[in-house]
Amino acid sequence: MNIVVINAYVRGNAGDAALLSVCLRHVQEAFPDADVVIAGMEDAAVHPAFEGVRNIGSIRRYVADGTVTLPRRLLRKALLGLAGAAAVSLPRPLARTVLRVLPAEARREADAVMRADLVVSMGGGYVLARPGLDGYQNVFFVLLPALLAQKEGVPVVWAPQSFGPFPAAAQRRLVGRVMRRSAAVLAREDVSVGELLACGVLADGIERAVDAGFAFEPERRIDWRTRLGVGPDERLVGITARRWLAPAAQQRYEQELARTIDAVQATGARAVLIPQVSTDYLGDDDRVCERRIAGHCTSGPLMVDEVVDYRDLKGLYDECTLLIGTRFHSVIFSLTSDVPCVAIEYEHKTRGIMADLGLGEWVLPIADVTHDKLWALVEPLLKDPGPYRRILDANLPGYVARARSLPARLKEAV
Numbered sequence: 001m002n003i004v005v006i007n008a009y010v011r012g013n014a015g016d017a018a019l020l021s022v023c024l025r026h027v028q029e030a031f032p033d034a035d036v037v038i039a040g041m042e043d044a045a046v047h048p049a050f051e052g053v054r055n056i057g058s059i060r061r062y063v064a065d066g067t068v069t070l071p072r073r074l075l076r077k078a079l080l081g082l083a084g085a086a087a088v089s090l091p092r093p094l095a096r097t098v099l100r101v102l103p104a105e106a107r108r109e110a111d112a113v114m115r116a117d118l119v120v121s122m123g124g125g126y127v128l129a130r131p132g133l134d135g136y137q138n139v140f141f142v143l144l145p146a147l148l149a150q151k152e153g154v155p156v157v158w159a160p161q162s163f164g165p166f167p168a169a170a171q172r173r174l175v176g177r178v179m180r181r182s183a184a185v186l187a188r189e190d191v192s193v194g195e196l197l198a199c200g201v202l203a204d205g206i207e208r209a210v211d212a213g214f215a216f217e218p219e220r221r222i223d224w225r226t227r228l229g230v231g232p233d234e235r236l237v238g239i240t241a242r243r244w245l246a247p248a249a250q251q252r253y254e255q256e257l258a259r260t261i262d263a264v265q266a267t268g269a270r271a272v273l274i275p276q277v278s279t280d281y282l283g284d285d286d287r288v289c290e291r292r293i294a295g296h297c298t299s300g301p302l303m304v305d306e307v308v309d310y311r312d313l314k315g316l317y318d319e320c321t322l323l324i325g326t327r328f329h330s331v332i333f334s335l336t337s338d339v340p341c342v343a344i345e346y347e348h349k350t351r352g353i354m355a356d357l358g359l360g361e362w363v364l365p366i367a368d369v370t371h372d373k374l375w376a377l378v379e380p381l382l383k384d385p386g387p388y389r390r391i392l393d394a395n396l397p398g399y400v401a402r403a404r405s406l407p408a409r410l411k412e413a414v
Contacts, residue, residue, distance in 0.1 A: 001034040001414075003027055004116045006058070006109070006145045007126055008040025011050065012279025014310035015213060015329025016124055021310070022212040023122040023159055023406075024053055030407035031118075039109040039145060043067075056112060057105040059084070060141045066280075077137055080106060084140070088147045095151065113149040118157065118414050121146060123188070123212045125162040125349055129171045139171045143178050155183035157413050159406060160209035162188060162349045164195030176200035183413035186406075189352025207409075211353060213332040214396075214403035218311035224319045228272060228302050235269035235321040235382075238339075239301070240276045240330040243289050244346050244366055252369075254289060258296030259371035260324065260378060265299050267382055272302040274316060276327035286327070322381050324374065326366065328353070335396065340388040342377045344369060357399060358391045 005023055009016035020038070027036055038050055039058040043065075047055055063076045083102060087095040087110070099110045113119050127142055129135030146156045158179070166172045176199035179185045185201065186209035187193045196206050230236055239261060245253055261271045273294060275286040287305055294301055304316070317323065317330065318337040325331040326344040334341050335357070343350050343359075346366045354363050362377055381388055 001031055001117045002112075002115060003031060003034045003036045003118045003120065004039055004109075004112045004145075004149075005036065005053075005120050005122055006039045006113065007060070007121045007124065007142060008038045008042070008050070008055075008058075009124065009126070010041050010279050011047070011310060012307065013277045013284070014308075014313045015276060015327060015332070017050075017310035018216040018314070018329060018333075019123040019159075019212050021051060021218075022215050022403075023120065024051060026159075026212070026215075026404075026406040027120060027410060030410040034117075037112060039112060044105070056108045058109045059102075059106040059144060062103060062105045063141060076103075077141075081137065081140060084144045084147075088144070088151060092151070099148075109145060110148055113145045113154065114152045116149060116154050118155055118410070119146065119149040120410065121156065121158045121161075123159040123161045123186075125347060127158075127161065127163050127175065129166050129168065131167050135167065136171065139166070139174060143174060146178050146182070150178070150181050155413050156181075157184040157410060158182060158186055160186040160188040160212055160403075161192070162347065162352075163192040164198075164348075166195065166199065172199040180205060184409055186409070189349055189356065191348040191352050209406075210356075210399055210402040211332060211349070212403055212406065213329050214336055214400045216314065216333070216336070218314050220315045220318070222312050222315055224316045228270075228304075230270055230302070230319075235267075236319055237264045237269050237271045237382075238274050238317060238320040238323040238325070238330070238334065239271060239290075239293075240274050240286065240323070240325045240327040241289050241293055242277065242286050242326050242346070243284070244326075249367060250289070253366060254293045255296050256369050256371045256374065257324070258293050260374045261293070261301050262298045263371070263375055264378065264382070265301065269321065269382065270302055272304065272316075272320075274304050274313065274330065275308070276313065276330045278307045322378065322385070324378060335392060336400065338389060338392065338396075340381045340385045340392070342374065342381070357395045359388070362388070 011017040038055045041061045044055045044057040087098045129139045179201045188211045264271045273290040317333040323334040323341045331341045331343045343363045
């Protein structure tokens with residue numbers, strides 16, 4: 001049996017790396033003798049495998065390759081966009097002729113998905129569109145492997161993920177076409193269900209599921225307290241931040257986080273800035289804004305300023321007493337270690353999943369972050385986390401069990 005896992009991201013994003021790790025484990029649990037390959041955003045020449053599974057690269061990576069000049073990237077997007085649309089629209093013999101002339105990396109993914117027995121689009125938050133031309137091209141290249149697979153009758157499963165927003169009617173029509181023809185569409189929060197319904201996907205074609213990050217359970221490999229110089233009895237408060245807002249608003253967000261860090265450390269706890277994402281891809285490196293936050297602090301927080309393997313980051317969250325988390329998978333990593341979290345929301349996955357767990361009152365939109373609002377949520381948890389933990393203990397076990405249920409659903413899809 002041949003299985004292709006599409007839309008994999010980069011290992012420098014610890015949340016997406018965890019989702020890929022869990023997805024591969026679930027695929028291999030469902031089909032232990034299958035030949036599995038990854039079509040992802042990492043260059044196969046640099047990263048030929050992930051956790052022992054071969055990476056073949058992807059059309060999406062090829063057209064977005066940051067190592068080539070902007071004019072070449074634009075040309076690649078135009079040519080692959082036209083070729084992809086032709087391959088989807090033309091009769092099979094003509095479509096195969098078009099695909100044969102694709103560049104090698106793009107052809108590898110196209111061949112793999114069209115010859116597969118099952119295509120699994122890993123969990124995450126990438127089936128969306130921003131306003132403008134970039135939104136159209138993102139939706140098209142994310143969906144193209146699934147369109148090619150469906151042309152050959154290959155079942156496609158969308159592992160638990162977020163969907164939307166889709167600001168244009170044409171985007172919604174394309175998403176609706178792909179999802180209606182898929183073997184399983186799993187949405188990880190209610191907002192995504194609503195987005196899919198607006199795309200014309202029938203309610204009985206959407207399954208309400210759980211983010212696979214709740215099933216991520218790596219072994220501990222680092223003694224983080226020794227590494228950070230923190231005593232066994234010292235309280236450690238983790239903070240994750242990211243670049244997201246327009247410059248002036250971003251600066252306010254970072255300064256307000258710094259004020260909260262100072263307040264945390266004034267209680268005798270130690271604050272540590274943790275880079276959940278540390279990659280040059282798209283300039284999305286949390287260490288850059290976290291260095292600025294540290295610079296705004298009166299008393300310097302601890303910092304993890306190196307690239308850390310996604311499995312080892314999970315062990316750091318295990319050591320925390322509390323997390324103030326902007327990156328939502330840092331929140332998931334912490335919750336599964338019974339660590340109370342205040343979540344800063346930048347996409348609808350945050351509020352949706354926290355509400356599922358009965359923790360919706362501990363969510364603050366990123367644009368609304370002030371020290372006073374944050375401290376009103378953080379200070380009570382530092383004093384008495386008991387009520388929060390009781391909610392978590394009541395709701396988390398069932399949630400984790402649902403996160404582990406994908407193998408059975410994959411078997412049903414073929």
